[in-house]
Amino acid sequence: MKGYLKSASSVKTGKKFYESRLAKNYSIDDVAEILYINKDYVRAIESGNFSIFPSKIFAKAYFDKYRKFLGINCQLPDVFDDIESKELKNLKKEVRLPYDWNKKIKKFSAIIASLFLLALLFYFIPNSVSISEQDTTIQEINPERLKPLEESVFNNNIIQNNSFKKDNExxxxxxxxxxxxxEIYVNNELIEAQQFKAGDTYSRKVQIPFKIVVGNADSLKGTYNGEMIDFSTDNDSLYGVKTVLFDDE
Structure with missing residues (x-):
């Protein structure tokens, strides 16, 4: 056992063993032979120095055996408690963790967060590319394929326009x-000249006879008094210009 295991209390207790042995006329050799105890252990108990014993349990076993033999009523001195307390404190001072657990946890959390962000990037980037590809596909659709839809929308506009206007004469x-x-002419006099873009609509009340001239006529749909107007141009029409006459016939 490391340390110097001796105190005033242990010396006082050891003196009781010594005096009791002498009172009973036993020598150290007699005690060692009768109890099968090493003579050095007998001397250690009587001197109050327990440094020779390897552990508290070992010392207590011999102490109690000798005490009962002599008929002494006492307890093992607390020298072992003091030394164990000191050794425990020294052990705590000597023990050093190889790394700081708090730093390790923070580092691990940062790695997890980085991996999570990378996972999000890998998830959203392909989706963005896919959306872009879809947009490109939509832009490359042949305009001819949209004509039925345009005509349907135009017809719906006509129906809605005629429904909301009680008087469309x-x-x-x-x-x-x-x-x-x-350009709209009445009696060869220009009464309207206007430009339009895709999605625009135009309405006006005008009595026949009148004439309407349109540019890029193939992109135009129209009605007069609820009747469809034919704006289709001939192949020979210059720049898609179309003139439509409205008279009493």
Whole structure:
């Protein structure tokens, strides 16, 4: 056992053993032979120095055996408690963790957060590319394929326009799917000249006879008094210009 295991209390207790042995006329050799105890252990107990014993349990076993033999009523001195307390404190001072657990946890958390962000990037980037590809595909659709849809929308506009207007007599309604322009003449006098872009609409009340001239006529749909106007141009028409006459016939 490390340390110097001796105190005033242990010396006082050891003196009781010594005096009791002498009172009973036993020598150290007699005690060692009768109890099968090493003579050095007998001397250690009587001197109050327990440094020779390897542990508290070992010392207590011999102490109690000798005490009972002599008929002494006492307890093992607390020298072992003092030394164990000191050794425990020294052990705490000597023990050093190889790294700081708090720093390790913070570092581990940072790694997890980084991996999570990378996972999000890998998830969203392909989706963004996919959306971009879809947008490109939509932009490359042949305009001819949209004509049925445009006609359907135009017809719905006509129905809605006629439904909300109680009096559509002598009214011209136009819808544009691309850039265009119109000129309206009454008695050869220009009463309207205007440019339009895709998505625009135009309506006006005008009595026959009148004439309407349109540019880029193929991009134009229209009605007069609820009847469809034919703005289709011939192949020989210059720049898609179309003139439509409205008279009493």
């Amino acid at each position: 002598n009214e011209i309604f136009l819808s544009f799917t691309s850039s265009s322009w119109i």
